[in-house]
Amino acid sequence: MSGTLLNCGYVPLVDCAPLVIAKELGFAAQNGLALNLVKQPSWSALRDMLALGHLDAAQMLSPMPVAMSLGYGGLAARVDTLMVISVNGTVFGVSNALAEELGDVRFGDARALLACLAQRRGAPIRVGVPFHYSMHRLLLSYWISVAPDLAIEEVTVPPSRMADAVADGLVDAFWVGEPWGSVAVHKSVAHLKMTGRDVWQFAPEKVLAARHDWVRDNDETVGQLMRAVLLAAQWLDTPKNKPLAVEILARSEHLSMSSDLIDPAVSSHLVPYAKAPPIKVDRFVQFHRHASSFPWRSQAAWIAHQLGAGDAESASAKACFRSDLYRRHLSDIGADLPGASEKVEGALQYETAVASSRGHMILAPDAFFDGRTFDFGGLS
Amino acid sequence: MKSDLRILVVEPNPDRVREIVNALEAAGWSDVKALEQISALDRTVRDLSPDIVLIDLANPDRDTLEHISYATEASKRAVALFVDHTDDNLTKAALNAGVSAYVVDGLKMERIKAVLETAIARFEITRQLQSELDAAKQALEDRKTIDRAKGIIMRQRGLSEEEAYTLLRKTAMTQSRKVMDVAQALVTAADLLS
Numbered sequence: 001m002s003g004t005l006l007n008c009g010y011v012p013l014v015d016c017a018p019l020v021i022a023k024e025l026g027f028a029a030q031n032g033l034a035l036n037l038v039k040q041p042s043w044s045a046l047r048d049m050l051a052l053g054h055l056d057a058a059q060m061l062s063p064m065p066v067a068m069s070l071g072y073g074g075l076a077a078r079v080d081t082l083m084v085i086s087v088n089g090t091v092f093g094v095s096n097a098l099a100e101e102l103g104d105v106r107f108g109d110a111r112a113l114l115a116c117l118a119q120r121r122g123a124p125i126r127v128g129v130p131f132h133y134s135m136h137r138l139l140l141s142y143w144i145s146v147a148p149d150l151a152i153e154e155v156t157v158p159p160s161r162m163a164d165a166v167a168d169g170l171v172d173a174f175w176v177g178e179p180w181g182s183v184a185v186h187k188s189v190a191h192l193k194m195t196g197r198d199v200w201q202f203a204p205e206k207v208l209a210a211r212h213d214w215v216r217d218n219d220e221t222v223g224q225l226m227r228a229v230l231l232a233a234q235w236l237d238t239p240k241n242k243p244l245a246v247e248i249l250a251r252s253e254h255l256s257m258s259s260d261l262i263d264p265a266v267s268s269h270l271v272p273y274a275k276a277p278p279i280k281v282d283r284f285v286q287f288h289r290h291a292s293s294f295p296w297r298s299q300a301a302w303i304a305h306q307l308g309a310g311d312a313e314s315a316s317a318k319a320c321f322r323s324d325l326y327r328r329h330l331s332d333i334g335a336d337l338p339g340a341s342e343k344v345e346g347a348l349q350y351e352t353a354v355a356s357s358r359g360h361m362i363l364a365p366d367a368f369f370d371g372r373t374f375d376f377g378g379l380s
Numbered sequence: 381m382k383s384d385l386r387i388l389v390v391e392p393n394p395d396r397v398r399e400i401v402n403a404l405e406a407a408g409w410s411d412v413k414a415l416e417q418i419s420a421l422d423r424t425v426r427d428l429s430p431d432i433v434l435i436d437l438a439n440p441d442r443d444t445l446e447h448i449s450y451a452t453e454a455s456k457r458a459v460a461l462f463v464d465h466t467d468d469n470l471t472k473a474a475l476n477a478g479v480s481a482y483v484v485d486g487l488k489m490e491r492i493k494a495v496l497e498t499a500i501a502r503f504e505i506t507r508q509l510q511s512e513l514d515a516a517k518q519a520l521e522d523r524k525t526i527d528r529a530k531g532i533i534m535r536q537r538g539l540s541e542e543e544a545y546t547l548l549r550k551t552a553m554t555q556s557r558k559v560m561d562v563a564q565a566l567v568t569a570a571d572l573l574s
Contacts, residue, residue, distance in 0.1 A: 041440050132446065
């Protein structure tokens with residue numbers, strides 16, 4: 001490998017694909033970067049390694065840079081989101097026992113599912129999530145907030161142990177990223193009931209993050225990294241490339257598992273329970289289409305708001321999502337740039353054409369299941 | 381007074397736990413408990429209310445441990461040691477040894493420093509022993525695979541052992557792969573065809 005050495009932390013999940021592809025298919029090398037991907041055993045470890053300077057950049061759960069910059073939980077540090085690595089791609093599943101209790105609820109019907117769960121009497125439902133500062137946990141709290149009688153206990157379980165946790169009765173339900181939902185189905189221990197996008201249709205899931213100071217001092221490397229990841233994301237959202245993407249992700253140095261378990265997320269066909277026919281989920285994991293990579297400042301504000309931040313903090317959180325860098329580093333490789341850097345989150349019910357630098361930007365729906373909208377435009 | 385600190389060690393490997401607990405006890409801390417795995421439902425961590433939790437940096441249970449700590453009342457909340465920048469050398473040493481520590485907020489650095497130094501030393505030794513063991517096991521496995529591959533070549537092509545090995549090495553070199561990988565591919569192919 002030649003070029004500038006860059007140590008980038010990641011957690012082996014399907015949505016780390018843009019980083020893996022940037023390295024394996026040479027998009028990094030082509031941009032003058034020797035990309036060293038460093039696998040991390042937990043999100044806490046990844047956060048510590050980034051904050052303490054052992055990693056230059058990292059894939060993070062989208063709430064992590066916001067939480068760290070606002071000083072919530074664990075280690076505080078000013079961390080920037082350079083771009084969004086993936087949108088959507090999480091699943092909500094329940095144990096076989098709970099699935100039987102719930103009976104027939106249409107897959108993906110967030111309201112009906114919530115109504116069924118709220119009717120249930122007895123002990124709180126224990127829901128496994130991978131990390132406290134995750135989009136999984138934020139979507140879970142947002143979803144159940146409209147059912148005040150529903151008692152939920154949030155339990156943190158490493159994703160690779162989620163299937164066992166539900167099999168052993170440690171949790172009744174889970175919200176997890178792929179491939180771990182499909183793994184639970186493959187082991188016949190759970191039924192998938194909906195995906196994250198049934199609660200929020202366009203939720204930023206993983207982001208590419210780096211320390212604010214490092215970003216300031218390494219402008220050229222930042223540009224190289226962002227270009228490499230954008231090219232990989234473009235490549236990944238091209239349908240004919242998907243089988244190769246699955247094969248590369250399945251390799252032992254990355255996810256190290258059978259490609260059958262990775263394929264559902266990449267091909268957007270989820271098997272909801274053992275031996276069931278697959279269900280096509282539109283816009284499941286998105287890497288590039290519909291400006292998925294663009295770090296909307298309003299997404300950062302929504303995250304801060306859900307984390308319980310006040311107006312002033314939510315406004316300062318906007319600065320963590322560096323749409324300015326995205327514009328500066330990616331316009332010359334042909335990225336289509338939206339006219340605005342903020343939107344009213346939740347306002348789009350349909351695919352909508354918007355003003356952009358190259359004129360072909362169509363934004364995907366970003367509505368919430370309960371129809372609420374969030375306008376952070378007044379905060380600055 | 382050393383013995384008034386409650387220490388919890390989270391570690392699945394029983395040999396390693398013994399090493400670390402013994403070392404801490406030998407150095408004068410009497411209240412040392414160990415847990416194999418952390419389950420968020422388990423109340424053990426909360427019930428023990430340790431002053432210090434020691435856990436391998438690479439242990440995936442860390443995320444669960446952190447969450448338990450957020451859910452604990454503020455006065456007893458354990459925070460990751462790395463938050464404290466008062467002793468950067470110690471933080472660095474812990475990171476290099478692969479130890480992460482969670483310490484109840486407000487506990488004075490000088491009280492925990494000795495615990496950490498002991499833990500760091502033990503983690504380093506046990507980690508080194510573990511990686512030596514792993515390396516030895518891997519080497520043995522690799523040799524078995526290479527021996528099998530040599531055997532296959534000797535039988536199929538009527539070569540001597542040395543010639544078979546030379547062929548493996550030459551193939552690996554021209555394809556710029558490792559001898560081990562070529563051997564593995566051959567063994568897998570032979571298994572499929574037999």
